[in-house]
Amino acid sequence: MLKVENINVYYGAIHALKGISVEVKEGEIVTLIGANGAGKSTILRTISGLLRTKTGNILFEGNSVATMAPEEIVKKGISQVPEGRRIFANMTVEENLELGAYIRSDKPGIRKDIDKVFERFPRLGERRKQIAGTLSGGEQQMLAIGRGLMSQPRLLLLDEPSMGLAPLLVKEIFSIIKEINASGTTILLVEQNANMALSIAHQAYVLETGRITLSGSAKELMESEEVRKAYLGG
Amino acid sequence: MEASSLTQQFFQQLINGISLGSIYALIALGYTMVYGIIRLINFAHGDIYMLGAYAGYFATTFFKMSFFPALIFSMVVASTVGMLIERLAYRPLRGAPKIAILITAIGVSLLLEYGGMILVTPQPRTFPELFSTATYNFMGLVVNSQQIVILVVSLALMFILTYVVNHTKVGKAMRAVSFDTDAARLMGINVDRIISFTFAIGSSLAAAAGILVGIYYNSIDPLMGIMPGLKAFVAAVLGGIGVIPGAMVGGVLLGVIEALVSGFLSSTFRDAAAFIILIVILLFRPAGLFGKNIREKV
Ligand SMILES: Nc1ncnc2c1ncn2[C@@H]1O[C@H](COP(=O)(O)OP(=O)(O)O)[C@@H](O)[C@H]1O
Ligand SMILES: [Mg+2]
Numbered sequence: 001m002l003k004v005e006n007i008n009v010y011y012g013a014i015h016a017l018k019g020i021s022v023e024v025k026e027g028e029i030v031t032l033i034g035a036n037g038a039g040k041s042t043i044l045r046t047i048s049g050l051l052r053t054k055t056g057n058i059l060f061e062g063n064s065v066a067t068m069a070p071e072e073i074v075k076k077g078i079s080q081v082p083e084g085r086r087i088f089a090n091m092t093v094e095e096n097l098e099l100g101a102y103i104r105s106d107k108p109g110i111r112k113d114i115d116k117v118f119e120r121f122p123r124l125g126e127r128r129k130q131i132a133g134t135l136s137g138g139e140q141q142m143l144a145i146g147r148g149l150m151s152q153p154r155l156l157l158l159d160e161p162s163m164g165l166a167p168l169l170v171k172e173i174f175s176i177i178k179e180i181n182a183s184g185t186t187i188l189l190v191e192q193n194a195n196m197a198l199s200i201a202h203q204a205y206v207l208e209t210g211r212i213t214l215s216g217s218a219k220e221l222m223e224s225e226e227v228r229k230a231y232l233g234g
Numbered sequence: 235m236e237a238s239s240l241t242q243q244f245f246q247q248l249i250n251g252i253s254l255g256s257i258y259a260l261i262a263l264g265y266t267m268v269y270g271i272i273r274l275i276n277f278a279h280g281d282i283y284m285l286g287a288y289a290g291y292f293a294t295t296f297f298k299m300s301f302f303p304a305l306i307f308s309m310v311v312a313s314t315v316g317m318l319i320e321r322l323a324y325r326p327l328r329g330a331p332k333i334a335i336l337i338t339a340i341g342v343s344l345l346l347e348y349g350g351m352i353l354v355t356p357q358p359r360t361f362p363e364l365f366s367t368a369t370y371n372f373m374g375l376v377v378n379s380q381q382i383v384i385l386v387v388s389l390a391l392m393f394i395l396t397y398v399v400n401h402t403k404v405g406k407a408m409r410a411v412s413f414d415t416d417a418a419r420l421m422g423i424n425v426d427r428i429i430s431f432t433f434a435i436g437s438s439l440a441a442a443a444g445i446l447v448g449i450y451y452n453s454i455d456p457l458m459g460i461m462p463g464l465k466a467f468v469a470a471v472l473g474g475i476g477v478i479p480g481a482m483v484g485g486v487l488l489g490v491i492e493a494l495v496s497g498f499l500s501s502t503f504r505d506a507a508a509f510i511i512l513i514v515i516l517l518f519r520p521a522g523l524f525g526k527n528i529r530e531k532v
Contacts, residue, residue: 048419048420049419050416050419050420069424070419070420070422071419071422071423071424074420074421074422075422079420080420082416082417082420086414086416086417086420087417088409088410088413088414088417089413090409090413091406091409091410091413095406098403098406099406099407099410099418099421099423100421102403102407102421102422102423103421103422147421151421151422
């Protein structure tokens with residue numbers, strides 16, 4: 001479904017991604033794990049068109065999206081829930097969801113999908129007219145995920161959805177991710193919480209300072225000595 | 235007797251101030267919306283107001299339009315020019331240091347002022363009388379028909395703007411881009427298009443202000459945008475730059491203060507009042523009356 005082929009991405013003189021290739025098959029959860037600063041967010045930002053690669057290509061369902069504008073990429077069916085949630089804190093919960101559906105114009109369909117988000121996250125439903133900035137961290141993450149789903153993506157990019165959440169909420173978020181995947185959305189999940197990520201993923205990549213150092217099935221990586229030592233605490 | 239005539243003068247100046255202030259408010263909205271979305275003080279904005287006044291002048295003299303068609307015509311002309319300026323002068327500099335864009339804005343402003351002089355001559359022109367001047371007296375206060383037109387038109391425009399920004403899709407997109415541009419991109423919002431739209435709206439409001447001033451003072455000239463442009467900028471800062479209701483309140487407030495100063499002190503202090511307010515605001519409340527501590531965009 002998604003093929004990232006040998007991309008090199010720079011921030012000015014900083015060479016952030018050094019020949020990265022990643023593949024995501026339809027229906028899977030693929031996770032990218034790695035320490036802070038490894039380049040995980042940079043990969044997602046490049047896939048979404050916020051950054052450009054100097055080399056290689058990014059293919060989505062066979063077509064190159066490497067030079068497309070971010071809004072075109074959303075229309076193709078790739079949606080991103082960015083790191084730190086980035087909800088529109090000065091707008092209501094409902095307005096955030098409406099903005100998630102910006103590329104759509106089927107009003108009744110959008111209505112229905114907003115209700116679906118409220119079914120999935122009842123706490124958001126209770127707060128639909130509330131200003132999003134007043135939500136708790138967990139609620140904000142749920143809103144960010146709900147907003148990301150409103151464009152009806154076939155591929156959902158999630159950047160550290162468990163960041164800064166209490167353990168119980170982390171569990172809840174991961175089980176929601178599994179549910180979203182089970183209902184037919186392919187997922188590329190970036191995480192520092194390697195344990196949890198590997199436990200729900202099918203395939204996994206390990207990223208270190210802009211390079212992929214390991215890849216394989218999540219099961220293999222979970223058992224690998226190197227991964228256990230570096231990311232799973234022994 | 236003395237006290238009651240003072241009260242009367244106070245209310246008379248209040249009326250004058252509110253009508254002048256709603257003009258400032260219309261111009262201030264353009265400053266504040268553009269600032270909100272690309273963090274640029276668009277110094278050419280006062281000149282768009284001048285351009286709107288001239289478009290209205292030609293619409294009513296050459297094309298013999300009446301007030302409403304002329305208002306629409308001038309708003310359309312100004313929004314087109316506003317979008318062109320953004321497209322040709324500011325967009326190529328997106329991502330350039332702020333100072334480069336600021337200097338460009340000053341350049342565009344000078345181009346419009348002195349280019350305007352070449353096109354329409356520096357001579358002031360008499361704006362045609364579109365309404366028969368009637369004055370209404372009640373309780374000793376005098377209101378003329380121009381003031382009523384100014385008030386009604388600017389209130390209607392501000393009402394429409396508020397509705398668009400709060401309740402339409404494009405308005406929500408404007409707020410989203412203004413709050414977090416990259417997050418807005420991830421929603422599939424075409425940011426360039428929203429910026430264009432913002433310039434169009436801001437410019438059309440300035441054009442409306444231009445026509446209204448033409449009607450009020452009867453006289454327009456190519457440099458007429460400089461002073462009201464600066465004043466409206468002060469109004470936008472007073473209300474909290476980037477905050478739409480702030481620009482409305484700031485504009486009206488500034489108009490009222492100016493009217494009171496010229497009524498009770500001396501009209502020579504009128505212009506100074508605006509700049510004293512600017513200094514005081516910048517010293518004690520830089521975020522303005524309605525400004526939150528907006529986080530600076532990275
Ligand atoms: N806007 C930026 N400007 C310059 N360097 C950046 C920027 N964003 C990230 N980097 C650098 O790129 C590298 C990868 O960052 P990032 O993709 O955010 O890592 P991760 O998401 O894995 O924590 C880091 O070394 C970081 O310092
Ligand atoms: Mg990151």
